[in-house]
Amino acid sequence: MSEHLLEIEDLKVSFFTPAGEVKAVNGVTYSLDEGRVLGIVGESGSGKSVSVSALMQLLVFPGRVVGGKITFDGRDILAMNSEEIQTVRGKEIGMIFQDPMTSLNPVYTIGEQLIETLRRHTDMSRKEAWNRSVEMLKLVGINNPEQRMKQYPHEFSGGMRQRAMIAMTLLCNPKLLIADEPTTALDVTIQAQILELMKSLREKINAAIIMITHDLGIVSDICDEVIVMYAGRIVERGLIDDIFYRPAHPYTQGLLRCLPRLDSDGSKPLEPIEGTPVDLLALPKGCAFAPRCEKCLKVCLQHQPPVYEVGEGHTSACWLHALEQTGEVQEK
Amino acid sequence: MSQAPLFEARHIVKNFEVGGNLFSKPRIVHAVDDVSFTIGKGETFGLVGESGCGKSTVGRTILRLHEPTSGQILLDGEDITHVNMRPYRKRMQIVFQDPYASLDPRMTVGDIVGEPLDIQEVCKSREERNERILELLNLVGLNSEHMNRYPHEFSGGQRQRVSIARAMALHPDFMVCDEPISALDVSIQAQVINMLMELQQKLGMAYLFIAHDLNVVRHISHRVGVMYLGSLVEVCDADSLYRNPMHPYTQALLSAIPIPDPEVSRRQKRVVLEGDVPSPINPPKGCKFHTRCPYATERCRQERPETVTVAPGHTCACHKVQEELGL
Numbered sequence: 147m148s149e150h151l152l153e154i155e156d157l158k159v160s161f162f163t164p165a166g167e168v169k170a171v172n173g174v175t176y177s178l179d180e181g182r183v184l185g186i187v188g189e190s191g192s193g194k195s196v197s198v199s200a201l202m203q204l205l206v207f208p209g210r211v212v213g214g215k216i217t218f219d220g221r222d223i224l225a226m227n228s229e230e231i232q233t234v235r236g237k238e239i240g241m242i243f244q245d246p247m248t249s250l251n252p253v254y255t256i257g258e259q260l261i262e263t264l265r266r267h268t269d270m271s272r273k274e275a276w277n278r279s280v281e282m283l284k285l286v287g288i289n290n291p292e293q294r295m296k297q298y299p300h301e302f303s304g305g306m307r308q309r310a311m312i313a314m315t316l317l318c319n320p321k322l323l324i325a326d327e328p329t330t331a332l333d334v335t336i337q338a339q340i341l342e343l344m345k346s347l348r349e350k351i352n353a354a355i356i357m358i359t360h361d362l363g364i365v366s367d368i369c370d371e372v373i374v375m376y377a378g379r380i381v382e383r384g385l386i387d388d389i390f391y392r393p394a395h396p397y398t399q400g401l402l403r404c405l406p407r408l409d410s411d412g413s414k415p416l417e418p419i420e421g422t423p424v425d426l427l428a429l430p431k432g433c434a435f436a437p438r439c440e441k442c443l444k445v446c447l448q449h450q451p452p453v454y455e456v457g458e459g460h461t462s463a464c465w466l467h468a469l470e471q472t473g474e475v476q477e478k
Numbered sequence: 479m480s481q482a483p484l485f486e487a488r489h490i491v492k493n494f495e496v497g498g499n500l501f502s503k504p505r506i507v508h509a510v511d512d513v514s515f516t517i518g519k520g521e522t523f524g525l526v527g528e529s530g531c532g533k534s535t536v537g538r539t540i541l542r543l544h545e546p547t548s549g550q551i552l553l554d555g556e557d558i559t560h561v562n563m564r565p566y567r568k569r570m571q572i573v574f575q576d577p578y579a580s581l582d583p584r585m586t587v588g589d590i591v592g593e594p595l596d597i598q599e600v601c602k603s604r605e606e607r608n609e610r611i612l613e614l615l616n617l618v619g620l621n622s623e624h625m626n627r628y629p630h631e632f633s634g635g636q637r638q639r640v641s642i643a644r645a646m647a648l649h650p651d652f653m654v655c656d657e658p659i660s661a662l663d664v665s666i667q668a669q670v671i672n673m674l675m676e677l678q679q680k681l682g683m684a685y686l687f688i689a690h691d692l693n694v695v696r697h698i699s700h701r702v703g704v705m706y707l708g709s710l711v712e713v714c715d716a717d718s719l720y721r722n723p724m725h726p727y728t729q730a731l732l733s734a735i736p737i738p739d740p741e742v743s744r745r746q747k748r749v750v751l752e753g754d755v756p757s758p759i760n761p762p763k764g765c766k767f768h769t770r771c772p773y774a775t776e777r778c779r780q781e782r783p784e785t786v787t788v789a790p791g792h793t794c795a796c797h798k799v800q801e802e803l804g805l
Contacts, residue, residue, distance in 0.1 A: 189663040303754040333528035334690065335751045338734035342750050360664060363736030367743045386740045404668035405738055406697035415675065416697065418668030422633045 150177040150217075151354050152201075152322060157214035159193070159200050168426045170196040170209065172378035180321070183348065183355040185365035185386075187401075188375035189423060194358050197375075198324050200224075202241060203231045219321060237267040240315025240353075244327040246307035250299040256283075256310050257295030260317060267318045282313040285350070287343055305336035309343065316351060324356045329364065341367055362405065366390060371459075374398050377424045377434035380453075384460035394462035397435045433465070441466055482555040483516035484684050485540075485652055490514070490549035492532075492539045496759070508758050509535040511708035512549075514785075517652070520678065522685040524699030524716065526692055526731070528755055532708040533688045534575075537654040540686070541570055553652070568598055571645035575657035577637035581629040587640050588625035591615065594647040614643040618673060635666035639673070646677070654686045659694065671698055692735055696720050701791070704728045707766040708758055710785070714792040724794045726771050765797065773798050 159171040171193040178184050188194045199205050201216055201223060216223040219238065223231070235241075243249040251259060260279035264270050270278065276295070283291035286309040299307055308328060315323060325344070329337040345368055348355070357369055365372055365386065372389045374382040374397065382395040393399045400419040421438035430436060436446040445465050454467035490513045498504025510532045517523045525533045538544050540551050542563050551559045558566055571594075574580040581590055592611050601607035612622055618639040629637055638658060645653055655674065659667040675698060678685065689695050695702055696716050703713045704727065712725040723729045733749045751770045756762055765783050768774040777797050785795040786805050794800075 189665060305754055333755070334692070334734045335528060335730060336754065337736075338748055338750050341736065342748060361736065362664075362738035363743075366738050366740045367736040390738065390740050401665060402738065404665055406668075406671070406693045407737065407739075415672050416668040418672060419665035420669070422635060423663060423666070 149179075151180045151219060152178040153215075153217040154197070154201070155215040155217075157197060157200060157216065158212045159196050159205065159209060160212050162208040162210065166427050169378055169429060170426065171200065172429075174214075174375075174378070174380055176373060176380065176383065178322070178354050178356065180354050181352050182371060183357060183369045185357045185359065185369035185372045186375060187359060187362060187365055187372060189360060191377075191423060191426060192375040193378040194375050195326055198241075198326065198356060198358065202235050202239060202324070203228070204235075204241075233267070236263060236315075237318040238320055239322045239324065240318070240320035242308070242311050242315055242323070242325040242328045245331050246304065246311045247299065249311060250307060252299050255296055255298055256302070260295070260310075260314055263314055264317050278317065279313070282317055283310065285316070286310075286313045286347075287339075288313070304332055305339055308332065308336075308340055312340075312343070312347070316347070319351070320353050322356070323351075323353045324358070326358045327360070328357075330359075330361075337364075344368060362390075362401065374401070377426065377429060379434065379463065381435065381464070382460075382462045384457065384462075388457060388460040392457065392460070394456045394460065394467065395464050396439050396441050396466070398462075400438075400440075433463075443469070484519045484521075484554060485517040486514075486550075486552040486555075487516075487536075487540050488514050488550040488552065490536065490539055490551070491547045492535055492544055493547045505759050508708050508761055510539060510546075511761070513705075513708070513710050514549075515703055515710065515713060517684050517686060519651070520682040520684055521701065522678065522687050522699045524695035524702040525686060525688045525705060526690060526695050526702060527705035528690065528731075530707075530755060530758065531705040532758070533705050534656050536705070537572065537656045537686055537688050541572055541654055543572075567594075568648040569651045570654070571648065571650040571652075572654040572656060573638070573641050573645050573658045576661050577634055577641050578629075578661070580641055581637055583629055586626050586628055587615070587620075587632070590629070590640060591643045591647055594644060598648055600648065610647070614647055617646065617677065618643045633666075634662050635669060638662060638670055642670075642673070642677075646681075646683075649681070650683060652684045652686070654688070656688045657690070658687075660689065660691070667694070674698065692732065704731065707755060707761055709766060709795065710793075711767065711796070712792075712794045714789075714794075718789075718792060724788060724792070724799045725767075725796050726773055726798070727767050765795075 155175050157171055157174045161168040161170055174197050186194045200211050211224060257279060261275040264275040264278060280291045280295060283294060288294050288306060288309055302310060329340050359365060369386055371385055373380050376397050382398045389398060393402055403417045404419055406416055419438055424434050432447045432449050433451050436442045443465055451463045451465045453461050453463045456462050456467060490510055492510040494507040494509055495504035496507055513536055527533045539546050550557055553566060588611050591614050592607055595601050595607055595610060601610060615621060615624060620639055659670050662670060671694060687698055699716045702716050702719050703710045706727050712728045723732055730749045730751045737743060753770050756769055762769050764780050765778040768778040783795045783797045785793050786800055788794045788799060788803055
């Protein structure tokens with residue numbers, strides 16, 4: 147079964163800190179097909195960014211992949227050495243980071259940075275690369291692209307920088323585009339511009355997109371499928387309609403309930419998820435969400451829940467489904 | 479409302495000087511430009527806008543953490559623009575955005591919450607002080623075992639609770655909440671919002687609630703002011719603002735929020751604003767929003783619109799709205 151563009155199997159990433167091993171990603175499995183947009187949501191520390199950093203081999207010390215397999219386009223990513231990964235990273239997989247100011251080099255013009263990317267990955271001449279770059283800047287909605295090519299990142303506003311970043315990742319026609327909180331650093335009206343841009347690009351380029359965000363609104367706006375992460379594990383996965391209208395996991399349900407919404411009645415109090423976020427240094431023995439879960443069973447505190455299929459392409463990792471499906475919970 | 483409001487800001491202006499040396503004049507950032515509003519007792523006034531629009535500066539200026547360049551600040555009808563603030567600090571407090579930066583890492587949580595009590599010398603004995611601190615911690619959902627711990631031992635949400643307990647130590651009538659939940663995770667945000675609303679019901683405090691998340695502001699506020707580039711463009715009660723936004727900027731801001739509901743997202747037609755927020759160093763002439771406004775006319779480019787009352791309790795500064803209503 148290698149028809150999926152991207153396959154991640156039981157990925158485990160740990161950070162070896164002086165205080166102990168932090169299991170940032172703890173057995174994550176998913177696949178992604180061409181042309182699909184996958185949203186990964188979760189709170190800070192849920193492992194959503196770390197899981198894709200591993201995919202790009204961009205983990206920073208003291209992080210290390212401790213297990214699992216990543217197959218991209220039929221090739222094993224984790225087995226690649228640093229030269230091999232460089233032919234994939236930036237060419238076949240593009241990445242858009244949260245903060246466009248720190249991801250662009252301040253001492254080179256935008257044009258130089260775009261051309262460098264192209265010249266590294268293709269055998270284009272400088273002239274061709276220049277033309278292609280101008281074309282890309284135009285595609286992402288930057289006016290006067292010829293003039294903009296000669297400017298430095300500090301002469302761009304936040305939204306424009308993010309557009310330039312997107313142009314840069316699209317230069318080599320990537321098969322996979324990873325956007326790690328691309329609009330978190332931007333204002334709402336600029337965020338709306340970037341989201342509209344990404345939606346229009348979806349139709350123009352045929353890349354799969356992974357959208358990492360903590361904002362469920364963005365997910366509902368742009369994604370086809372969603373993965374919900376908690377404490378380094380996938381708790382639920384499904385199509386957006388499944389997740390928003392038929393959430394199966396108590397964490398997803400809680401997350402959706404606790405949001406204040408513009409169309410909701412402001413007089414009722416919100417329904418927060420009680421408790422505090424999990425401490426990754428001291429993960430509980432059973433389900434990581436159990437201490438905060440209002441439907442917690444005895445078994446939840448003792449054993450990791452297996453993944454249950456609750457609908458077509460809709461999975462959830464929770465002991466409650468065992469209760470629903472078999473009427474009783476089997477103790478291992 | 480016939481009685482005087484608890485708090486009133488009249489034509490507040492705050493300019494900052496940047497750069498400048500022996501040979502060149504400093505440039506002036508017009509951070510807050512003629513902002514007026516009132517807040518009643520026990521009321522929450524929400525202030526929204528994009529980064530750099532001056533909402534935090536308003537919050538700090540009205541507490542006189544910045545001295546206003548001009549304008550008047552009134553508490554209970556009394557002008558406090560030029561007085562010694564110490565006696566008034568008891569009545570006006572602030573909760574900052576970043577709970578990691580606003581708590582002293584070398585002080586225990588008990589001392590942090592107790593510091594306002596010490597400064598204002600409200601407690602007669604050590605026992606009374608400790609009792610009061612405990613009471614405050616209980617109020618925000620913490621307990622006695624937290625008292626001797628240090629901020630680094632707490633999560634973001636708990637730290638924000640400590641911040642709130644500190645702000646409440648002196649029974650203020652009025653609290654500025656400067657993006658108190660922006661740094662917190664979604665599931666924790668709801669806890670803090672509920673707590674702030676409960677405290678208000680119990681103790682009758684008024685809030686100036688500053689945030690860029692419009693969903694949250696709508697939920698917690700009675701009235702909302704929308705700021706753009708240092709000016710209030712629209713003020714209205716929360717429900718009508720969301721049901722019937724009048725100013726083109728408010729409309730765009732509301733339609734820009736992604737709604738966590740796939741059906742709605744599919745139907746939603748966005749008003750996407752072109753371009754970026756102009757620099758407050760050199761704000762546009764006329765209506766400040768004209769560079770991005772889809773309805774801008776020649777008049778908007780030349781003439782700054784007055785703030786007028788378009789409906790009871792609803793003010794708006796826009797030529798188009800005023801022309802349509804025949805005002």
